[in-house]
Amino acid sequence: MSRPNILVICGRNKRRSRTAEHIFKNDFRFNIRSAGLSPQSNRKISENDLNWADLVLVMETDQKTKIRKVYQHLELPAIEVLEIADDYEFMDEELVDTLKVKMNALLALNYEL
Template identity: 25%
Template sequence: MGRQTERVLFVCGKARMRSPTAAALAPDLLGVEADCGGLSRDADVPLSADQVDWADTVAVMERSQLARLKRQFGPHLKGKRVVCLDVPDRFNAMDPGLIALLTRQFSRLG
């Protein structure tokens, strides 16, 4: 019997504010398994190929990160759904404004 729960990987620059907040919210709001990682060398949780392989959907916060994701992990994205949530880097982790924006943008994952 196969797994039923979708796996969503949230990606931002440093995995410090936006993607950890999204990964914390997604299981309750979307009913998915969630993880997060960052594309920067100094990310708190550097994104790995294993994480990308694990995911069904990869959600980046900004369009510039989409290009970077494709450059760094292109072969691992084959067969994955990749979505840009358009969430600017101006929030602290779990900021009410960030939570409200992510909650709206999660509709792009539906």
């Protein structure tokens, strides 16, 4: 199987999802991209992102609900919730550790990576 495409989403793509993309951008196991749901996002989620993704990782349950509602006309990839609150700054050490643990566990479960 080729490397899966992982899309990581948070509210504004300023801290959590951007940190995830930054720490995993050179990971040989998968391709990664990040975006935000808010119109004020550094990089706003698009239909192209969702069509590209094999797996979408969101930080909060309501983000999963919003994606399903806004993009209900698309055949969406699996969406998993990481349950990481918006309590961190970009590249916060605790955020980095939490993302590594949670994302590696989900990738092992979904792709045996």
